[in-house]
Amino acid sequence: MPLLEARDLRVDLHTHRGTAAAVQGMSFTLEPGDTLGLIGESGCGKSMTALALMGLAPDNATVSGSLKLEGRELIGLRDRDWRAIRGFRLAMIFQEPMTALNPVHRVGAQIAEPLMLHQNLSHGAAREKAIALLERVGIPDPARRIDSFPHQFSGGQRQRIMIAMALACEPDVLIADEPTTALDVTVQKQILALICELVDERGMVLILISHDLGLIAQNVQRMMVMYGGAVVESGPAAQVFGQPAHPYTRGLLAARPSLAQRLVAHRSERLPTIKGSVPDLFSLPLGCPFAGRCAYTEDACFTDEPPVVPMGSAHWFRCRRADVVLDTPELIAGSA
Structure with a gap:
């Protein structure tokens, strides 16, 4: 139990x-x-x-x-x-x-x-x-x-x-x-x-x-990525950090400076950011809560609930455009 x-x-x-x-x-x-x-x-x-x-x-x-x-x-x-x-x-x-x-x-x-x-x-x-x-x-x-x-x-x-x-x-x-x-x-x-x-x-x-x-x-050992009150990605921490799938997770990780960046970056250099800001609870889309801020957003994302997409043992994320997202791992949220 x-x-x-x-x-x-x-x-x-x-x-x-x-x-x-x-x-x-x-x-x-x-x-x-x-x-x-x-x-x-x-x-x-x-x-x-x-x-x-x-x-x-x-x-x-x-x-x-x-x-x-x-x-x-x-x-x-x-x-x-x-x-x-x-x-x-x-x-x-x-x-x-x-x-x-x-x-x-x-x-x-x-x-x-x-x-x-x-x-x-x-x-x-x-x-x-x-x-x-x-x-x-x-x-x-x-x-x-x-x-x-x-x-x-x-x-x-x-x-x-x-x-x-x-x-x-x-x-x-x-x-x-x-x-x-x-x-x-x-x-x-x-x-x-x-x-x-x-x-x-x-x-x-x-x-x-x-x-x-x-x-x-x-x-x-395990982690959940939350956005708009919902879990958008979940799995063993090593897998989520090693193979982030959801655009929001990718955006968070891309915004984190590496050690090399901390050592050599100039003040004028900017880290990648996720465009927009978290909407209030009354302004969330009916479908995916990240719709609008996501680089992969299409009209249906605002209205259709995103399905669960398995990534392996206990690792999954929610996205209706998973095929496109997984084919472009270098693209982060808000960069399109």
């Missing part, structure tokens, strides 16, 4: 402008120890997917489809039942620790809270474990700093505290939403190494969300 399984997961947002699909048809199956990466531009549905997986979708959202944790259906659970799971079996490292941490509570109390709630530890036992967790994530002098407030830590240290909170109850599933945003490269590497080490130790499922393609390539 899979540890975490999603089937046609969908999130619809109800606003004064009507209803829009923020996540459409998300499906995956994850076993203990599996790692999955989600990539895409801002507004493509990555963070909304994470919130739906945690039962934290906005009040104006309707979540449908199926989401199972070891066979137990989570869609439709009451808030009380979600609270029993969240932080215990499902945990999340949020994108911005300064807003995720409560500024008026000491960090030790925030780490100890899930331990007392889910593991019935006494205040003293929870405090001792919180100190051990702070030490594990690299906070210096944890016995003294456990009584500090979030603003008394650096950005990297606050992110480490978020990791400690997420791992406090040794969850089965860890969702990391841009866990290295705004951190310098050295701290990024340390935090990612720590997350991956703990995932390996405990056999957790890791869902890593990031704009950083290099970070995804180095830290996950």
